[in-house]
Amino acid sequence: MSDVPDHLDLARHRDDPETAEIVARRALFLLLTAFAVAAILGAFGQRPQNSVAAADRAELDVSAPSRVRGGLLFQARFTVEARGAIENATLVLARGWMESMQINTIEPSPTEEASRDGDLALSFGPLAAGDRLVLYMQFQVDPTNVGHRSADVGLYDGAELLARVDRTLTVFP
Amino acid sequence: MDIVVRAFFAFLFVLIVTRVMGRRELSSLEPFDLILLIVLGDLIQQGVTQSDYSFTGLLLAGGTFTLLTVAVSYLVFRVRRLRPVFEAEPLVLVDDGKIIDRNLRRERMTPEEVAAEARLQQIPSLDGVRWAVLESNGRISFIPR
Numbered sequence: 084m085s086d087v088p089d090h091l092d093l094a095r096h097r098d099d100p101e102t103a104e105i106v107a108r109r110a111l112f113l114l115l116t117a118f119a120v121a122a123i124l125g126a127f128g129q130r131p132q133n134s135v136a137a138a139d140r141a142e143l144d145v146s147a148p149s150r151v152r153g154g155l156l157f158q159a160r161f162t163v164e165a166r167g168a169i170e171n172a173t174l175v176l177a178r179g180w181m182e183s184m185q186i187n188t189i190e191p192s193p194t195e196e197a198s199r200d201g202d203l204a205l206s207f208g209p210l211a212a213g214d215r216l217v218l219y220m221q222f223q224v225d226p227t228n229v230g231h232r233s234a235d236v237g238l239y240d241g242a243e244l245l246a247r248v249d250r251t252l253t254v255f256p
Numbered sequence: 257m258d259i260v261v262r263a264f265f266a267f268l269f270v271l272i273v274t275r276v277m278g279r280r281e282l283s284s285l286e287p288f289d290l291i292l293l294i295v296l297g298d299l300i301q302q303g304v305t306q307s308d309y310s311f312t313g314l315l316l317a318g319g320t321f322t323l324l325t326v327a328v329s330y331l332v333f334r335v336r337r338l339r340p341v342f343e344a345e346p347l348v349l350v351d352d353g354k355i356i357d358r359n360l361r362r363e364r365m366t367p368e369e370v371a372a373e374a375r376l377q378q379i380p381s382l383d384g385v386r387w388a389v390l391e392s393n394g395r396i397s398f399i400p401r
Contacts, residue, residue, distance in 0.1 A: 086386065087387075088387060088389065088399060090346075091346060091348065091387075091389065093348070095345065096345060096346050096347055096348050096389070097347075097348035097351060097356065097359070100345065100347055100359065100362065101340050101345055103340060104340045104344065104345065105362060107275070107340075107341065108275055108276055108278070111272050111275055111276045112276045114272070115272070115273075115276060153306060154306055154307065226258075226306035226307055226308075227258050256262065
C-alpha cells in the first residue's frame with residue numbers, strides 16, 4: 084500500500100508542480116512592477132506640465148498637471164506676460180477645468196467672472212507692456228470625475244483672442 | 257454605480273496581490289506582514305469608498321465584495337481547471353526526510369523555515385518526517401515516518 088497521503092499526486096505536487104501557476108504569479112508581479120514604474124515616470128499624473136503660447140502682445144504660460152486622479156488636490160498657475168498694452172486681460176478656461184472639480188482658491192480674484200459660450204471667463208482689467216499677471220487656482224478632483232476633458236486656456240483682450248494654449252486633462256479613477 | 261465598479265476592481269486587485277505575495281507570507285503573519293496587510297486594507301478601502309461615508313456606500317461595497325467572494329468560491333468549486341488560478345496547489349517540501357530544494361525555491365523558502373515549522377509541531381528533526389506538504393492555505397503539514 085502506498086504511503087502517499089490522500090489526494091496528493093506525486094507527479095503534480097512533488098516532481099513537476101504546475102508551471103502555469105508560477106508563470107502566472109511572475110506575470111502578475113511584472114504587471115504590478117510595470118504599474119509602479121509607469122507611475123514613477125508620470126503616467127498617472129500629478130506632475131505639473133508647462134504649456135506656452137506666445138503672441139505679439141502677450142505670452143501665456145500654463146503650469147498644471149494634465150493627468151490627475153480622483154480626490155487629488157492640485158494647483159494650476161497661469162502667467163501672462165504683457166508685451167503690449169492690454170485693456171482688459173481675460174483668461175477663458177474650457178469647461179474641463181471646472182467639470183466635476185472643486186475650485187478651492189482663485190488668487191488674485193478676478194474683477195469679473197462670466198460664462199463665455201459655456202467656458203469660464205475671468206477678467207483682470209488692464210495690463211501695461213511689461214506687466215506680469217500670475218493667477219493661482221487650487222483644485223480638487225471629484226472622485227467620480229473620470230475621463231478626458233478639454234482644458235484649453237485662451238488669453239483675450241476683451242473679445243479679441245491674443246494667445247491660446249490647447250490642453251487636455253485626463254482624470255484617472 | 258461607481259462604488260460597485262471600484263469594489264469589483266479592488267477585489268481583482270486583492271486577488272492579484274494575494275497570488276503575487278504567495279501563500280507563505282499570508283499565512284505566517286509575521287509582524288511586518290500583519291502591518292502590510294492592515295495598510296493594504298486601508299489603501300483599498302480609500303480606493304473603493306473614497307469620500308463616500310454613507311451607509312449605502314458600505315452596503316454596496318461590502319455587498320459587492322461578499323458577492324464576488326462567493327462567486328469565486330463557487331467557480332473554483334465547479335470548474336476544476338480554475339483552481340490553480342485562484343488557489344495554490346499543495347506542494348511537497350520534504351520526502352522521506354529529504355528536502356526538495358526546487359520546491360522550496362519555488363516558494364522562496366529556506367530549509368531553516370521548514371525546520372522551524374517542524375519544531376513548532378514538536379518534530380525535532382526533519383529526519384523523522386515522511387512527508388512535509390505546503391498546503392494551499394500556506395501552512396505546512398508534517399506526516400511523521
